[in-house]
Amino acid sequence: MARFIFLTIDGLATGAVYATFALSLVLIWRAARIVNFAQGAISVAAADVAWSVGSRVGGWWLGLLLAPLVGALLGVLMQRFTVRRLGPERHLDAIIVAIGVAMVVQAVLGMVFGLQYRPLPAPVSQTVLTVGGVPTLSPYKLLVLGAVALLVVGLALLFSRTAVGLRLRASALAPEVSRLLGVEVERMTTLAWGLATGVGAFAAMLVLPTGPGLHPTAMDGVFITAFTAAVLGGLDSPVGAVVGGFAVGLVLNYVTGYTDEPNLAPVALLGLLLAVLLVRPNGIFAGPTIRRA
């Protein structure tokens, strides 16, 4: 029982990061119908830059503030100079371009920072607290959960309560009508990209202290897992991304923890994905499909 509790709590903590990253993927999807394959590389680059500053002054906290800004900037640059030139129909080409951007970013990071892991220490203790003899979470992971909760609430408020949020949603859902109504759709799309890559960078700053450290490929695993989570939950659904992220975190932990065979975890993930998509081809939380006359 204690093991189950530990695996569950630990799984939720890692799942929180997947949820955040999945959310960033969903943001771009809703805005532009593109899966941004460069999301992982951009978030590492942002974390690298933020930590270059933070390691000298301000520590991890400053890094946490800087990373989303740098990530947003990189996302905006990417969108303006590459994806936007493709136009709205070339979704496949957008994936290729994103892969190309990811390669360039990772290569540049490798040239500038080298290919060894560079430690990114956590701002608070990572010693796991035990409650009644059961190991639960470390103060740092509590911090991560809190930050993720704040972010999710913040985004929800942004989209549902603010004028900007409404414009963002309108531009994603009905660009032509929005344009007619005076919304600057192109600017909103760029804003959505920046927001999404900023969120991804935020997730990177949260998760990297729990791993071996900074490395050009450090977020590749998170990207793939988060993408899976977003697909599971439904690419159109922010709620789905969050639920999918936590679900994936739990599944990975349970499979690794109860079968003693970590190679089964990716296989289990495939099985879960196929099972869900067979029943709900657009993810768990997708709205019903609508046929139009």
Add this chain to the structure above:
Amino acid sequence: MRRPIRAAALVTAAALVVACSPTDQPSPEPYVPPRGVTETEIRLGTHQPLTGPASSYSRVALAMKAYFDHVNAHGGVHGRQIVFLIKDDGYNPANTQTVVRELVEQDEVFAIVGGLGTPTHSAVLDYLKEEQVPDLFVASGAGSWNQPARYPGTFGFQTDYTTEGKIVGHYLAEESAGETVCAFHQDDDFGREFVAGVEAGLGAPVALRQSYIPTNTNVAPQVQALQSAGCTVVVLATLPSFTAQVLRTADQLSFRPHFVASTAGSDYATVGAILGVDKALLEGLISTGYLPIATNPDDPWIALFQQILDEYGDGGEVDNNVVVGMSIAYLTVQALQRAGREITVDGLIAAIEEGGFRGPGLVPFAFSPTSHAGYSGGRMSKVTNGKQDYFGPAYVTDAGSAPVTEYTEPAAVPPPDGIPTP
């Protein structure tokens, strides 16, 4: 089409040599240098992970080149300069296929030396055999390089994982009676071979085995399982980044067993760099080794390597990767010397199989006509006050059923100019 011509020349030369060898008559035919060997140079090649997930080993190649440059400055081997070509395969076996073929077919090397990586080198074993290219001193601890019947040109260098595991198991059997010994290993051949060796040396299975895959850095479930099982000694067959993860995670869970790590993942400098401020977690880490430790400047071999690195390398410090690289290069020079001026592929193989090479290693090589395994054992090491040092005697054994025995020969001293005497 050079290959069939070369093959024909080789066949002719070999046939003539065989025909003449049983008698004392001098062979009448002139010596035909094999591919990669000329009057003035001998070409060697290697594939290394200069980039990619294993790039922490990238200084091995640099060290090899530095040592060969040093030898060249002193006249080379048998009057031939060593031309050493390094190609990056990014630790990707598909790239290894490409670069090794380039080395053999375009750059026409005589031999491949110190190919690094288990999955990468596995990809080219058969190709090198088909092309009859000597495949010397593979930089990996897998047991596959020791198959003289199947791959006559391939020789290992490192102590293989099973042998190393046996020594660790033997040490634990002697020192840790009453402890609960568990294992945390990479879920592949490296991990499994090492743990199998540990269990053989221990004479009993470990209490609990947990494993990891490189694509998931969250090892908390596994570490917590080890903790719940009450393990007091945990044997690690991990790569450096995962050694760091285990040490950190265990500390976060307030789980403090004795850790005993395979040499593949216990390099103090490498793991320490990943741990950063958590470096103190390495305190007390036990491991093994078979070469001088880089942080021991009193060792005459380290001093020699530092000198050579200063002159021909990147001006950095000697680390354990440099020690491995230069040791491979040193052994290569010894083998080339022994093979003689009129070097041939078969001659080289026979020269290595004679064995008995003495160099920086703490234990002997296992080279013989029936064994192409490299180093045959090691010594236990421990991290004390931030420094990794050997303790106790050296041990030798093999990957099979030979017992673990002490090896008491004193270490060899480097030759004055750093060049082995033939």
Add this chain to the structure above:
Amino acid sequence: MDDPRVRMNPAARGAVAGLALLAAGVAASYALPDRLFALGQVVAWLVAAAGLTVLVGLSGQLSLGQAGFMATGAYAAALTQNALYAAGFTVAPPAGTSGRFAAAAGPTAAGWTLPVALLAGVAAAAAVGALLGLAAVRMRGAYLAGATLVFGLIVTPVTVLVDALGGEQGLRVHVPRAPDPVGSAVGEGRFRVWVALVGAALVLAILTAVVRGRWGRDLRAARDDEAAAALVGIPVARVRLGAFVASAATAGLGGGLYVYLTGTALPGYFGLTTSLFLLVAVVIGGAGRLVGAVGGTLFVVAVPIVTTEVMSAVDASPALQARLAGNAPLALLGLCLVLVTLATPGGWSARLGRGPRRVRIGWGRADQGRSGRLDLGRPRAGRRGDRGRGGTGARPPIPDVRE
């Protein structure tokens, strides 16, 4: 929907395509004697890329796991080949080994075991493709991409889980060697490339023929407007499944050919990078164009080679050299990808003047369940063309407030 310029019947067209590839490949194998392995890799990959371009371009299904099917075919072929070898279907090895290596030379597999092994690979990949396809045909766009991505990622874990597959060290495969008279005249490396070319030519011929025929029409129709296609009696799900299985089968052959070329089967050959590179080849060549698949594969294999050579000519300190040299090919390839994709709408082969045959792969909205706009390649006023699904199009869709 047939290109009115076509004069040959599909079968003849296919034969021409296949023979052209064969001729070009043989010529290249003499023109580039130092690059035989790279050539072989191109051939093995272009088989997989050809299937993928049909799947992605003509059927509108995006797969990020093509390397997973290559692995399936590769390992099935490897196991079959080794089983046949162990069963004794061998011949004496060709001459040429001497000295110490002669003793290790052992018998070599009989030549006919290779096609059997390759067929086994194709069958296995097709079977797995059918299984996965049954689920996949219900998925659209990015969801299918996600599912195929995760499928491709289980290759390495499965090779470790199943002992017979050899884990990360892979399998040594007893592939047949070139028979004596031919082998010494032509060279083992070149011979293997030729054998691979035969396989690739066959695949190219078959695909060229069928995409011009009824099946190709059905594929395109189902891609462009499912409802309309179903209304005219096209079995949409079956057609999509067929494309999925065909793509998997070609990938299986590609994987088997790669095993033949290298004599080994390793999971590292079939990772995510391979899947992505194949996709890049498809897109650069123009999704849906078989000629483009050939050109795109050449590009993807050539660029790292060229960039490595360029970088090794740059002089710098050893440490910096290593860092630059190691990462620069990746950076340059990425840059090429971005620039080429931005600069060539429709991919390379569109630039060869084949006319504005636009391939649309819109994904529609999840709430609409469509796979894209109908595009017949000819200007069509009114009705079907501007129902305006899938992104900004001719007429704005009525916004749906359900999220």
